[in-house]
Amino acid sequence: MPPSPAASAAPPRLEVRDLVRRFGGREVVGGVSLSVEAGQVTCLLGPSGCGKSTTLRMIAGVDTPDAGTIRADGAPVFDETVQVPPESRGIGLMFQDFALFPHLDVAGNVAFGLKGPRADRDRIVEAQLAKVGMSRFARKYPHELSGGEQQRVALARALAPRPRIMLMDEPFSGLDERLRDDIRDETLAVLQAEGTAVVLVTHEPAEAMRMADEIALMRGGRIVQQGAPYNIYNAPVDREAAAFFSDVNVIRGQVRGALTETAFGQFLTPGLPDGTEVEIVIRPQHLKIDFDRAGRGPLPTAAEGTPARGVVTRARFMGSESLVEFRMDFDGSVLKAQVPSVFLPRPGTPLWLMMRRDRCFVFPVRGGADQPAAR
Numbered sequence: 001m002p003p004s005p006a007a008s009a010a011p012p013r014l015e016v017r018d019l020v021r022r023f024g025g026r027e028v029v030g031g032v033s034l035s036v037e038a039g040q041v042t043c044l045l046g047p048s049g050c051g052k053s054t055t056l057r058m059i060a061g062v063d064t065p066d067a068g069t070i071r072a073d074g075a076p077v078f079d080e081t082v083q084v085p086p087e088s089r090g091i092g093l094m095f096q097d098f099a100l101f102p103h104l105d106v107a108g109n110v111a112f113g114l115k116g117p118r119a120d121r122d123r124i125v126e127a128q129l130a131k132v133g134m135s136r137f138a139r140k141y142p143h144e145l146s147g148g149e150q151q152r153v154a155l156a157r158a159l160a161p162r163p164r165i166m167l168m169d170e171p172f173s174g175l176d177e178r179l180r181d182d183i184r185d186e187t188l189a190v191l192q193a194e195g196t197a198v199v200l201v202t203h204e205p206a207e208a209m210r211m212a213d214e215i216a217l218m219r220g221g222r223i224v225q226q227g228a229p230y231n232i233y234n235a236p237v238d239r240e241a242a243a244f245f246s247d248v249n250v251i252r253g254q255v256r257g258a259l260t261e262t263a264f265g266q267f268l269t270p271g272l273p274d275g276t277e278v279e280i281v282i283r284p285q286h287l288k289i290d291f292d293r294a295g296r297g298p299l300p301t302a303a304e305g306t307p308a309r310g311v312v313t314r315a316r317f318m319g320s321e322s323l324v325e326f327r328m329d330f331d332g333s334v335l336k337a338q339v340p341s342v343f344l345p346r347p348g349t350p351l352w353l354m355m356r357r358d359r360c361f362v363f364p365v366r367g368g369a370d371q372p373a374a375r
């Protein structure tokens with residue numbers, strides 16, 4: 001019988017299941033599962049201390065899980081009976097503080113750890129340096145290179161043994177911003193061309209969105225949401241997930257007959273019992289501003305609901321946009337709107353705000369285990 005398509009599909013390059021790690025009785029990684037295909041980048045994203053680096057160290061083999069399995073191309077590298085040592089896992093590492101060896105020149109650094117005949121090693125070093133655009137620096141020493149050049153050499157060194165999997169822990173955080181963007185893009189292009197599966201740890205949402213095919217958003221040792229950057233940004237699982245990527249505005253209300261009444265009009269909140277407290281969350285760029293017409297604002301619309309009036313308390317020019325803060329007439333709360341920078345109202349100006357209904361997220365308020373309710 002021919003194998004079914006599912007049975008014949010290649011296993012993921014890296015597959016992590018239910019990884020657990022405890023330190024002194026405290027669970028710092030609480031059941032993390034990931035699957036990364038060849039040529040794909042998965043970012044572990046989350047605040048400091050959420051367990052990203054510990055997860056990466058367990059995959060690398062420099063820390064031992066208390067439970068779980070790790071497979072590379074379908075073969076276990078860690079489970080109840082197997083523990084493959086780090087150097088035999090076919091995994092490359094690139095960490096922020098993973099310095100080059102100062103006493104070796106660039107070629108020597110890239111060759112370090114390579115085995116086999118000299119001529120083969122030289123060929124690999126040459127090819128890797130060419131890939132990262134560093135061929136002409138082969139005889140230079142690390143102290144003669146800029147931060148970006150050192151990072152390129154570190155990438156060449158990590159790639160030289162042709163790892164199936166590359167683990168990167170905040171590898172770009174030592175670089176200044178402009179250079180960082182270039183190096184990120186170059187690194188990504190090289191890794192994709194090699195077909196390496198990448199797990200990248202970062203606490204910067206912008207870096208994760210720029211680099212990742214998939215983001216695993218972590219909190220308290222667990223993955224709270226996993227998916228393509230577009231989906232995570234546009235359909236967050238809860239208020240904290242939304243707020244991790246940008247400032248958010250939060251309006252509270254209470255459900256009555258599947259609706260929640262707010263100063264911005266009614267929101268549909270089906271499936272929630274009467275009396276449920278909900279939070280309506282919207283990013284600053286999805287608030288719309290209109291002028292005050294002798295105390296009146298624009299008419300309500302289906303797409304934008306009822307306008308609410310506020311007074312500008314602060315307006316900051318940010319280059320491509322302006323960030324405007326309002327004190328709202330209805331309850332004195334402060335809301336933030338991000339608008340094109342041609343608009344920079346003076347403090348004290350009364351203006352009307354509308355919420356783009358299609359960009360609002362509604363979550364019931366309940367001790368951290370929120371589920372999305374409705375739009």
Ligand SMILES: Nc1ncnc2c1ncn2[C@@H]1O[C@H](COP(=O)(O)OP(=O)(O)OP(=O)(O)O)[C@@H](O)[C@H]1O
Nearest residue numbers: 023024028046047048049050051052053054055203
């Ligand atoms: N060897 C260890 N012994 C005890 N506790 C540890 C050890 N390593 C990590 N931890 C704790 O585990 C938690 C998770 O640490 P981890 O370094 O994985 O977080 P992180 O998300 O990578 O944070 P950061 O972005 O700050 O590096 C932290 O509270 C940390 O103090």
